[in-house]
Amino acid sequence: MLANGALGTGISAHKRANDLGDFAEELDMIEELGVEAIELPTYDMDIVVGGKIRQPQMKALMRACGGRDVAYSVHGPLSINFMDEAWRLPRHMEVLKASLEVAAELGAEHYVIHAGIVPQQQANGVEAAYLRQREWLAKAGDIAAQHGVMLCVETLFAGYEGKGLTPTASRLAQELAAINHPSVAATLDFSHALLRLDYEGRREDFIEEIKTIAPWARHLHVHDSFGRQDDIWMFTDGERVAYGHGDLHLPVGWGEIPWDRIVEECEFPEGVLFNIELKERYWYVAQDTVDATKRLAGNARTTKVARAA
Template sequence: MDARAPLPSIRGIGYSIRATSPEFEDLDAKLDEAERLGVDFVELPLFAWTLVVGGTVREDRLARLVAATRARPFAFTAHGPLAINLMDAKERLPRHLAVLDAAIGIAGAIGAAHLVIHAGCVRGDDDVEMAYVRQRDALAAAGDKAGSAGVTLCVENVFRFEPMRETALPGRLAAELDAIAHPNVRATLDFSHALLRCNDARVDFMKEIAALAPFAQHLHVHDSFGRPLTSWAIDEAERAALGEGDLHLPLGWGGIDWDRIANTCRFPPGTVVNLELNRRYWAELPDQIDVLRDFAGKLAAAPLAV
């Protein structure tokens, strides 16, 4: 079978490249590697490059990025700034909206199919339900802008860390997206984040991700054990040894049951399956692409979400 042949119901597979320079002068070599691996998508780390300053796009840098991403045999998705928080306090929300607008413009300029942004969180003493209202309103408006740019916003479930009071469980994120009901506002289902959040809340992981799956046009795939980071550890190798935290391990190294996910979750047509591997495990990438393609094939064999 042609390595690039599309899988039924799955739009394609890809992986997130890891930025090593804020000026992305090493991008050509990273895209050459992706070309050799025969993936369908590459996810670009907009959050790690100097593209937006004070909410304004640096047009000279964007022009260089557009030039660097032309004429490749794969498509692109993009991960927006991690700091965007549409549930932040009302007085700080305009900053987040400006950065989101900038990220949508960048994603449109490079032809990215999906722009991943993190679900919001509440850290202070704000009313949680009003914070969800702010997020719904902001996402609905951003969805209109994304649609005009030819981009789908894919809101990624995250987990609680630092002094975070609230971030949506996968099932709650599904309900929020259902309430917004915007064709350009969908989900990124991050399985490891979901396991961490569900274990923290002591709720059923499979039930929660099955609720979000029909909204998830984008998947972030990486392994972990779903254990919070609680031990004193200096190096990432120690965290891996303890099995704690958001480890971004190769598939099969952690405790996630990928076969059960494939048998339980039902995803919409056009889903992109994206590997998010920690840079320290990059030597595993070629073998992991084969594992990822096998997982995507199992997803493709399952009935579609309706």
Template sequence: MVAVRGAGFSSAVREDYHFENLRRNLSQAEELGVDFVEIPIFAMDLIAGGRIIPSQLRRLKEALRPRALGYTAHGPIAVNFMQRELSERHFEVARASVEAAAEIGAVHVVFHTGVMRESDTRTIEAAYSNQRDYIARLGDIAAAHGIIIAIENIFPKSEAEVTALPSRLAHEIEAIGHSNVFACLDFSHGAITCASQRADFLAEAEALARMAIHLHVHDSFGDPTQLATYADAERLAYGLGDLHAPIGWGKLPWAEMMQRFTFRPDVIFNLELPPRYWYALDDSVREMQDMIEVYKAGRANA
């Protein structure tokens, strides 16, 4: 195994059901020399009622060929196994997503960890137990299709919401103990969650890094402050929330993290920029590639 399997970025396609923008994204990826593109299968009408739509999947596969690229995938954002009463419904959609990701040759498929509105400790712990059971089942599906599930840390959108700190998510993945289930460390999400819970971001992120086979790279100020703004540019001006900003625009300590953290062997670095920042894609890819070199040099000297 190598220290880093490769680098890529998330395709910024939305409302692109004929995959025309996706084809342009893939051409950009080839021009930039990245190894992977993350396909947003949650936004492509690939699944209806928990089942794959064969004709749409076929069109997607045609759009992806022939390319000198590897692929990862992002599953539906709504999948949430902490919603115990809806777990079977979430599982059917997640299973179809794993199957679709495997069909396009993705090596990883990302799902978010759960979130809930609850303050009772027993109820929260029951929800975590339920999530472990369902992710383990999903891991079995992934194993049958030769793909890895990467569970991503998220952040609470209000004080009423409960979700895992990065260290808790690391503990949950260790407890699942499945060879096809690892973590996706989202650095900005971790910074926001830690700020909202007054936790040590570097220590928390380092705990999840050890379980991370997939990374979501984008910048922010790690600021959970709720403040009314008029436009996305104003959120950026104030440095609020999960900006998904180009690397270097926020204040996440990238150099320190690359020198300090150790990820899973064969980790994939994936840049996540929304369409509004696509003009900065080239610079951010270069910044990420420089980060990877710092990380690899540290592993070589370890």
């Protein structure tokens, strides 16, 4: 842990071979960057199959991860959605339970779950979806607590996969306060939060929104963007970069996220992890991104009070 109370800097790994036979080489490469933690993309590893853990694949992951001097976090299936229709929620929970077991076996400190998404609809329907999410996240928090894992709900952005509405950073903070569970916190994805506000024409509210969610954010997703909607047909990712559209997962400093203002004005919980999510096409500047993020983590303001008053 850094002198300011931050856990330090991590980076998300990328799966290589589907059988994970070369995943140890990925982790070796990441350790050479000098990070304190690695986020594991278990959502794309065929470890949870039909709601159950496939043990041969789990053992392959354990072999790759074992004996390393880093902390781990886990990003589970992106499709788990507790704002979904009520009849589907037990299925989401089945997948989450298995995924939390995977995280616990790996010794992960943080488990990332996406905030819910619902189609655009009238207010009563939206509020009913928020109620479902509060009830089921509280249940999920109990399971996470049993495994010694912090469930971290990630900020998303409007229009994700055309499904419509997801909470802003401030609304997610409001929901977490209502749940008030010691094992349910936030993953603050800065790019997602900016994209969400840009959709509503409220970019100027970004810092205030971040201030609201920061006391809940035990886990951060650090990558840059311009916060512009991905609403023009593009042929390549390179074209999206040229226009600055979408959730680009750029190196820190390439976009328009005001990183210095964030660490100057926001207060995060002690033990917060600055985890980088860098697109593979930009790994030629991975070390620069780690160094920039280490500076941010070292300058961050933290507090032992993990909840907003």
